[in-house]
Amino acid sequence: MPPAAGKPIPRATYRVQLNAAFGFDRTAEIADYMARLGVSHLYASPYMKARPGSTHGYDIVDHNALNPELGDDASFQGMVAALRDNGLGQILDFVPNHMGVGGADNGWWLDVLEWGADSPYSGYFDIEWDSDYRYLQGKLLVPVLGDQYGAVLASGGLELRFDKEVGSFAVWAYGSHKLPIRPQDYGTILGTDHPELERLGDLFAHLAYARPHQIRRAADHKADLAALAATRADVADAIAQRLTVFHGDPGEPDSWGHLHALIAGQNWRVAYFKVAADDINYRRFFNINELAGLRMDEPELFDVAHRLVLKLVEDGTLDGIRIDHIDGLIDPKGYCQRLTAATSKPFYLVVEKILARHERLREDWPIDGTTGYEFANLMGGLFVDPKGEAAFDRLYAGFIGRAEKFEDVVRLAKIRIMESEMASELNVLARKASRIARSNPATADFTANILHQALKETIARFPVYRTYVDGGPASDLDRRDIDWAISQARKAEQGPDGSVYDFLQRLLTADLVASPRSGYSHRQVTRFAMRFQQYSGPVMAKGLEDTAFYRYNRLVALNEVGGHPEHFGVSPAAFHRANQDRARNWAGNMLASTTHDTKRGEDTRARLYALSEMPDEWEHQIQTWSRLLRARRGDVEGTAPPDRNDEYLFYQLLVGAWPVELTGASADSLDPAAMTAFAERIVGAMTKSMREAKVHSTWAAPNEAYESAVTGFIHDALDVSRRNAFLESFLPFQAAVAKRGMVNGLSQTLLKLTSPGVPDIYQGCELWNLSLVDPDNRLPVDYAVRRRLLEEVEGALERGTVPSLLDRWTDGAVKLAVTRAALALRAEKPEPFASGDCLPLEATGEKAEHVVAFARKAGDDTVLVAVPRLVGGLGETPDWGNTAIPLPRGERWRNALTGETIAGGDAVTAATLFERFPVALLVREG
Known part of the structure; x- marks a missing residue:
């Protein structure tokens, strides 16, 4: 919904992960840096008291005390003062769904x-x-x-x-x-x-x-x-x-x-x-024993747990709250209504919510939007070439030795979760359903076992994380998803009788008690439907994000939180439609590209997107690399660990995360210490991937023999103590992909910072972020380097010499320059970005499909954004031919990135627009 009048919607946020090594004092020290970068708000990870040693803060043990490991009250007040002195507000990540248990702290x-x-x-x-x-x-x-x-x-x-x-x-x-x-x-x-x-x-x-x-x-x-x-x-x-x-x-x-x-x-x-x-x-x-769910719908608990956070809103310390895991709550809408009514001061409110492709955020929730997972995947899809999908299907199936549909992988993964880690919760649901069934003679013969089967098959095919039945009639949106899941479950082989699914459909929609004298308890039916919703979400999360995403590796840049790996690419038209919808309905929605939960950093993905344009070359490379590495290990048959799917993932991780400082080096010049450090990062990411996939190893029962063999494979591949034919083959290909990934990275940075919504910069991502899954994506950030580069970038922007930073692109200054310029423009001209229109600009000419452009417009203030996409098809030195981008009305335009002036007219050629710099940010000056 559009932001309410008087609500403090951030211009842009900067996410900081607080921990014992980077607490309130350290955050205060970078307040001036964040302000110079151009954001309006610190977006802080949870800082209420958590279990000792917590590295993330989500295992809260006391909602009404600050985490002493981050600093005392004086340190906290010092951080608040530093933010205010630098004109910054604050958004807090708040955790209402669960608390940390175990130990001796709660x-x-x-x-x-x-x-x-x-x-x-x-x-x-x-x-x-x-x-x-x-x-x-x-x-x-x-x-x-x-x-x-x-x-x-x-x-x-x-x-x-x-x-x-x-x-x-x-x-x-x-x-x-x-x-x-x-x-x-x-x-x-x-x-x-x-x-x-x-x-x-x-x-x-x-x-x-x-x-x-x-x-x-x-x-x-x-x-x-x-x-x-x-x-x-x-x-x-x-x-x-x-x-x-x-x-x-x-x-x-x-x-x-x-x-x-x-x-x-x-x-x-x-x-x-x-x-x-x-x-x-x-x-x-989910299935984490040390995090116990809270009944936040209980009024007494709500009042107690929110005492401190609402005080921080009332006294002006906080301008907004980010709600963690909103789908874990039994009644998300009711919670948000209660939260917004609990203070006299309007505040910015976003929720962590993962949307299916067909799903829309509920417009009757009193919130400003989501935390932006859907935007990261929407934007990333622009750089994936849909024409490469069939070739990727073929090469992936050929390399791993089997063809599989993603929907089948997800269904089996969800069943695996329901039969193992989350079996107890399903048993409880089945027993509750059978008690309800026994309360009416018409359904008294539906046993817990029969209902267990029906529930499992239905949840395995559920198309969304959860529905939102809350005691009243089920909405049309909820009925659509429940009916679809039930209809698909009916097709399961050796499933229960159809009448069981009829009962389950009426139970999940609460239609069982829609009429008086139904014979069923209204409370029991409603509570069951709501508890079912609390179960379907974690099963989807564990089955999809934490299992299927590690089993299906066709193009892992798509395997992101909120992503849809089966959907290969997003058209510019779809991107523009989503932008316009967000501008109209969710102008406060966060725009994310990397978060503390992303499985691969934004620039890691930017490189991997480029692979979609070169399926034939990619297939040739991985076949060559596999032969070289397996021959080196004496595995002539190619049957030793890693299996072919894990091996295929390994090559993508190498291409995506290869350090920028090693890009362009020859195999015999690689620094051994740097290679050892990189190898350990890859080992960590591969170990997590293997255990999450639950094929050869698991967290509960690690397969040490298999994992050790994979670790050996990784170290052999990255060994520089002797001649390494694999690296000699890998490095030229990696360097070429990295160059394309650099352009993709600049493009998505500019798109995020100028699209409708509130852009968020995850700590350190103003420079290249080539991280892998946590804890790799939570490594310490070197702010001394960023301060030094920011001074250089500010000078380059003032002199109009930003294009020269392309010659040294590996240090990230060029990405920092795009970030600084775009954020400065948002501050200089807030109206087009905060409340202006988002007008698609459709390119014309032979390379039109390689351009994404739009204008942000409010009154006479107009900003034009244009970036290239699918840059592999443009060649090393892009030949744009007759490609042009239409210009909105204006006599003169200034490029905020290069300082150049462009005369107004009906259009500007892509060759002119991208001559000196690969992305463009134009400001109407006359």
């Missing part, structure tokens, strides 16, 4: 472990206390063990400890995971050997008599116990002696019987981490 979670369903915080988490499993009735599964429970118990990995400061007992797993003991069981621990301990133990044992004040009474008894232990040595000694009763001898299981009996009576069940797949009874962030 007070709410520890209270739930201690008191179970009686904890005042138990309703804050999505916990299934009423399990169908007797051994989990009233218990919370805690899957933190690295081995079977019995083995960990017998080895001494579980230890009962006394906290003398507060007078409490807890079992500690590996000395790091705290599992509080029920106060009612303290008497069992304290025993009857000491009269004071016996007295207190009896009080703890009878806490039930204090209901509903048992928690407060227990705190009083704990304080008495702590005081006694602190002041009387005999009491402290007696407690220490009692703890020995619960210790055993490592390797002798029977000696741990007392501890086992104590553990068996707790509100938690500690277990091997792999048990989570079958028994987990709390909602997680």
Whole structure:
């Protein structure tokens, strides 16, 4: 929706990943740099208190405290002051869906472990206390063990400890995971050997008599116990002696019987981490056991969790909030409505949301847009040649030895997730569905097993991450996606009877209770539909992004968060339509090209896009490289690891991420240290890829033999200690692709900074970003280099000598110049970019398909943007022939990148426009 009046929509943002090494003080130090670069807002990663050692901040343990690892309150205020002194606002990445659990840091979670369903915080988490499993009735599964429970118990990995400061007992797993003991069981621990301990133990044992004040009474008894232990040595000694009763001898299981009996009576069940797949009874962030889902639709929790962030909005510290993982919430629209109504001050609000190709952002949400994943993929598609798709299908299938459709890869990957990592959640859904079915004679025979099959087949084919049924009639958009998934699931071989799918369709749309006297519970049906939505999203994320994207490697530049690898290329017309729609409806939408979640950096992808134009040459190269490397390793048959799909991915990673400082070097001049460092980056990315693909290895059970063989293959390929025929063949091809990738990189930089929306620069991406998947994309940024280059760039822009930076393009100054010029123009002429029209300019002539151009116009202020695409088809020295771009009305135009002046008229030739510099940014001056 269009931004509300008075709302502070950023001009441009700069994302910073805060961590212990780069906290509030370091961020304050770059405030002047960000301002000089030309952005209007810092876009900060989460900085509320997270688990110790967090490198990302998404494992929040306290929403109302700053992360002490980033600095204290004085440091935070110093950062806020530095931003204000430099004219910068601030956007915060906020995490409402989940909290970090495990360890000993989340007070709410520890209270739930201690008191179970009686904890005042138990309703804050999505916990299934009423399990169908007797051994989990009233218990919370805690899957933190690295081995079977019995083995960990017998080895001494579980230890009962006394906290003398507060007078409490807890079992500690590996000395790091705290599992509080029920106060009612303290008497069992304290025993009857000491009269004071016996007295207190009896009080703890009878806490039930204090209901509903048992928690407060227990705190009083704990304080008495702590005081006694602190002041009387005999009491402290007696407690220490009692703890020995619960210790055993490592390797002798029977000696741990007392501890086992104590553990068996707790509100938690500690277990091997792999048990989570079958028994987990709390909602997680995807399948991550250490991130527990929150019930943010509960008003009390909402008020508590948002106290600090809303205070920061009210006092002007924050101009906006980015909501992490909005689809994890049970009612995203309701959450956004509550959030925007919770403060008297309007603020900028965007949500992290991944849209399917046919899906539109819901216009009834009171938000300014998404965080821009869809834009990154839309823009990137401009540089992919659709004419190369058939050839890529053939060469990919030929190289890996099989042909497969992406939709089949996704379906099987989603089924794999539902049958393994997220099996427990599906079992719970099936049991809930069967309970609803049994409540009406017409559907009483639909068993949990039958519904489990139908649910699995439906989710495997679900075309969007989730729907948004919220208690009222399902929208037409939701019906479209539910009906499509159901219709496709009906085609599954050996599936359940069609009547089961009829019931499921009515259940998911809540049509079961659309009429009075339906025989079904309105609340149960509605809650089921909403919980289903919370499950379909994580399955899509884990199946698509974290499995299928690592199995289907046809052109991995397309395998990006929010991307559609099966869709080969985007036409300029489609790009323009999306821009115009965004200008009309979502002018505050973020525009991203790299984020902390991207699997490959923007310039890595820019290089890989170029491969789409040269399928024949690419096929020749990879076949040659494979023969050279496998021969070097004595693998004449070509059957040793890596398998052909992993090998094919490896070559793309090399081409895409090859360091700019090594580009153009000969094989015998490569620096060994630099090559070793690069090899380790590739090993890290390949290891993650193999484990995410779940074909030869997984995170839960790494295949060390296969991974070691792949690592050896990588090091052999990049070995410069002797003559390397592979590198001799690879380097000339890489250099040619890198040059095309450079032009693509400049083009997408300019498009992002001038398209309708709010452009975001991910930390450091003002220079070339050739990163791979995290943690490679979160490496430290050298701001000293960027400051020095920015001074040079500002001089070049003033003198009109930016084209000379092309001669030294590898240092990134040329990309920085485009960034600085475009951001300066957004500041100088805000209206065309903030609220102006976006007018497509259709090129004419023989190379028209190689140009993307549009104008941003508000009143008499007009800015023209033009970039080349599919540059491989233009040749080393582009011959534009009679290609021309129409000019809007104007007598004279100034190129903000080169300083040149162009006379007005009906059109300007591409040869004139791109003569000195590969992209153009014209400002109407008369």
